[in-house]
Amino acid sequence: MSELDDEVDSSAHVSPVVSVGRVLSLAREGAGMSVEEAAAKLRLSVRQVTALEADDASVLPSPAFVRGFIRNYAKLLELNAEELLQAYPGQSGQGQPVNISLQSENIPIHTQEKRLWLPYLMASMVVGVALAGWLFYMEYADQTLRKDASANPVETKPTAVAAVPQPLPVELTPEQVSAAAVPVAVSAVQPETLQPAVPATSAKLVLTVKESSWISVTDRDGKELLNKSHPAGSQAVVEGVPPFSIIIGNSAGVALSYNDKPVDLVPYTKANVARLTLE
Amino acid sequence: MFGFLNSYFSNDLAIDLGTANTLIYVRGKGIILDEPSVVAIRNEGGPTNKKTILAVGAEAKRMLGRAPANIQAIRPMKDGVIADFTITEQMLKYFIRKIHESRMFSPNPRIIICVPVGSTQVERRAIRESAIGAGARQVYLIEEPMAAAIGADMPVADATGSLVVDIGGGTTEVGVISLGGIVYAKSERVGGDKFDQAIIDYIRRNYGMQISEPTAEMIKKQIGSAFPGSEVLEMEVTGRNLAEGLPRKFTISSNEILEALTEPLNAIVGAVKSALEQTPPELGADIAEKGMVLTGGGALLRDLDRLLVEETGLPVIVAEDPLTCVARGCGRALEEMDKLGNVFASE
Numbered sequence: 228m229s230e231l232d233d234e235v236d237s238s239a240h241v242s243p244v245v246s247v248g249r250v251l252s253l254a255r256e257g258a259g260m261s262v263e264e265a266a267a268k269l270r271l272s273v274r275q276v277t278a279l280e281a282d283d284a285s286v287l288p289s290p291a292f293v294r295g296f297i298r299n300y301a302k303l304l305e306l307n308a309e310e311l312l313q314a315y316p317g318q319s320g321q322g323q324p325v326n327i328s329l330q331s332e333n334i335p336i337h338t339q340e341k342r343l344w345l346p347y348l349m350a351s352m353v354v355g356v357a358l359a360g361w362l363f364y365m366e367y368a369d370q371t372l373r374k375d376a377s378a379n380p381v382e383t384k385p386t387a388v389a390a391v392p393q394p395l396p397v398e399l400t401p402e403q404v405s406a407a408a409v410p411v412a413v414s415a416v417q418p419e420t421l422q423p424a425v426p427a428t429s430a431k432l433v434l435t436v437k438e439s440s441w442i443s444v445t446d447r448d449g450k451e452l453l454n455k456s457h458p459a460g461s462q463a464v465v466e467g468v469p470p471f472s473i474i475i476g477n478s479a480g481v482a483l484s485y486n487d488k489p490v491d492l493v494p495y496t497k498a499n500v501a502r503l504t505l506e
Numbered sequence: 507m508f509g510f511l512n513s514y515f516s517n518d519l520a521i522d523l524g525t526a527n528t529l530i531y532v533r534g535k536g537i538i539l540d541e542p543s544v545v546a547i548r549n550e551g552g553p554t555n556k557k558t559i560l561a562v563g564a565e566a567k568r569m570l571g572r573a574p575a576n577i578q579a580i581r582p583m584k585d586g587v588i589a590d591f592t593i594t595e596q597m598l599k600y601f602i603r604k605i606h607e608s609r610m611f612s613p614n615p616r617i618i619i620c621v622p623v624g625s626t627q628v629e630r631r632a633i634r635e636s637a638i639g640a641g642a643r644q645v646y647l648i649e650e651p652m653a654a655a656i657g658a659d660m661p662v663a664d665a666t667g668s669l670v671v672d673i674g675g676g677t678t679e680v681g682v683i684s685l686g687g688i689v690y691a692k693s694e695r696v697g698g699d700k701f702d703q704a705i706i707d708y709i710r711r712n713y714g715m716q717i718s719e720p721t722a723e724m725i726k727k728q729i730g731s732a733f734p735g736s737e738v739l740e741m742e743v744t745g746r747n748l749a750e751g752l753p754r755k756f757t758i759s760s761n762e763i764l765e766a767l768t769e770p771l772n773a774i775v776g777a778v779k780s781a782l783e784q785t786p787p788e789l790g791a792d793i794a795e796k797g798m799v800l801t802g803g804g805a806l807l808r809d810l811d812r813l814l815v816e817e818t819g820l821p822v823i824v825a826e827d828p829l830t831c832v833a834r835g836c837g838r839a840l841e842e843m844d845k846l847g848n849v850f851a852s853e
Contacts, residue, residue: 270797270820270822288795296797298824327839328663
């Protein structure tokens, strides 16, 4: 209150007064106007006009409106509104401005629909990871298998092959009761189909070199088993998976045996170089 | 990606792109540009034969109605929206550069720009595009009643209804605001320009005289009023007599201007009344308690508040410094834009 008084006094144009409300009240009485008349002219309620004159902010709306009311009231009473408003707290630029952002608890609401896809997403992620893992494992296993196969072709392949025919008779035995011909046919077919596979792993080449010669042997997978020149009187033994493609430099001076059977190089020789493929 | 660099090189802006005036608020600095939305264009003859911008703003406004044939003074905004896209873009670019004068790099600020609440999607898009064309990095739109209410320091975020009437150059925007949003809004394409046009038409009809738009604006500012007051003001005006074709002086009174303005004023009163009709009763009670707030240049028309008081029976308050209310509101939103989501308009 005393602050207000000081401010009003310091503006010096207003006669000794107590407050903005008091100025308004005195001016209204001076003009011979009742509170009711003033309220009717300002389109305010009597309660609001009384509050304005009593400087009672609790009944009045926010300062921006009160300043407007004071200006309107001052205009009605032909007072200088600016002087009054300077004495009124909450002048624009003074005090804290009105909050313009809505206070919020900020809890997001998930609808039912939104949640539905979440388990699907999780499940598909799990499946995806599992699939990727499996593929990776398969790739890895394949690589190690191939490494093993190339390192020790004789041992791994027969076990793989041997594992295949074994379950077949077991499955077929119940059928043997009804049809005796079927297992016979199967057993007849089996050796035929499997036979090439058995020697495929255990083929053996023996090259007896009488005159120094250059020999190259490549197996089924294109892997070079032998590629060098041999001195006279040496012997090279090659084991691998047929078919072998063989190139023998000085073919006249080399004797070749395949699985302990001698192979005549003459039909394959051209300009003393033999090129042949052995199944 | 270089957003943080950009924010170092350019200031964020809030623009009140009005039909009559463009105001620019710079973050942390306040309103630093207030110019009429007028662009003067010169058609160069001869071998170059190109269009160049002669002047923008106050300089261009002085050329309105005084230019020779090869100079056009254009007001690119009409009824609160863009009427000439290219010119608006050039004008914005000019204003933005003017603010960033001393900078080495071309500015690309974030911009908050206000749009009339009644504008269509196409019109809003045009405003956004023109701001982007003028070099804005990001554009946020805010509806004018919201900006005006914030600028007038009204309690927009509170659970209480506030009625704001923003009478601009091209449009009158009436908005009922509560809880940080617009509950009801109405935009009427009536504003300062319509007042001027009404005065021109009245004088031609009753005096047989042709006056220019700047003269009409001057009459409106000096003796225009919205409600019959106790004192009658007079003003001497010069125009061209339509019958004789010669410049003649005559005197016009405020009562005649009041008569001339009846039609646009009725449109404004109608918009306010229809807003009150559409307002939910709970908010209506709040408004009856606090009254409505007038902002925009139109609020400066003498006794417009009296007219609305008599017509609606509610207290009417003219905001402090009504001309800059929208720009200040936009600026306030700019200062708090990073934590403010609800006051911005979608396209």
